[in-house]
Amino acid sequence: GAGVSQSPSNKVTEKGKDVELRCDPISGHTALYWYRQSLGQGLEFLIYFQGNSAPDKSGLPSDRFSAERTGGSVSTLTIQRTQQEDSAVYLCASSFRTGESPLHFGNGTRLTVT
Amino acid sequence: AQKITQTQPGMFVQEKEAVTLDCTYDTSDQSYGLFWYKQPSSGEMIFLIYQGSYDEQNATEGRYSLNFQKARKSANLVISASQLGDSAMYFCAMREGRIQGAQKLVFGQGTRLTINP
Numbered sequence: 001g002a003g004v005s006q007s008p009s010n011k012v013t014e015k016g017k018d019v020e021l022r023c024d025p026i027s028g029h030t031a032l033y034w035y036r037q038s039l040g041q042g043l044e045f046l047i048y049f050q051g052n053s054a055p056d057k058s059g060l061p062s063d064r065f066s067a068e069r070t071g072g073s074v075s076t077l078t079i080q081r082t083q084q085e086d087s088a089v090y091l092c093a094s095s096f097r098t099g100e101s102p103l104h105f106g107n108g109t110r111l112t113v114t
Numbered sequence: 115a116q117k118i119t120q121t122q123p124g125m126f127v128q129e130k131e132a133v134t135l136d137c138t139y140d141t142s143d144q145s146y147g148l149f150w151y152k153q154p155s156s157g158e159m160i161f162l163i164y165q166g167s168y169d170e171q172n173a174t175e176g177r178y179s180l181n182f183q184k185a186r187k188s189a190n191l192v193i194s195a196s197q198l199g200d201s202a203m204y205f206c207a208m209r210e211g212r213i214q215g216a217q218k219l220v221f222g223q224g225t226r227l228t229i230n231p
Binding site for chain 1: 149151156157158159160161164205207217218219220221222223224
């Protein structure tokens with residue numbers, strides 16, 4: 001399809017394990033975002049990539065969270081030593097450019113840390 | 115700090131009626147953007163409408179319009195002639211800063227809209 005693709009759709013992991021979440025943005029979209037949606041905190045910005053510029057990591061909640069974007073396309077969000085409070089839906093979004101271009105979201109990865 | 119307030123956790127509306135979803139915001143920035151997104155039960159966030167802080171006219175997109183009252187810092191979403199498929203969570207969000215900037219959106223808590231047949 002032509003939309004933002006995220007995998008896996010669901011992930012259950014044990015506390016303390018590392019997880020990787022993947023995002024395939026819409027082809028041609030230069031901006032890529034990760035957001036987190038949880039019951040207690042609502043929707044929160046995590047990190048932003050724009051082209052080859054250094055990512056804006058200002059929303060990452062701790063140094064256990066990191067993300068990379070290879071070749072200006074696919075992005076991976078990694079959470080190390082997962083904690084129960086990391087349980088949430090992780091949403092990836094992309095846009096053609098910054099500013100007022102609407103974000104196109106994927107269906108998210110539901111992460112459950114037991 | 116930015117803040118978005120959606121005071122209606124849930125709303126129930128009869129099909130074909132118009133509905134207004136409230137959103138107020140707080141920012142000290144002169145340049146900002148306001149967005150509305152719809153999230154059906156499938157989980158996908160769907161962009162509905164955008165209003166820039168310097169736009170003089172209210173934004174419209176089909177059955178959606180944004181009632182932008184800058185002095186009152188409100189950006190209410192109006193859905194005309196509601197349909198059963200409009201049942202979903204609706205989020206108001208704000209981007210603070212210049213229009214070319216990143217969409218580091220701050221979201222409200224959402225309003226769950228249910229359309230009754």
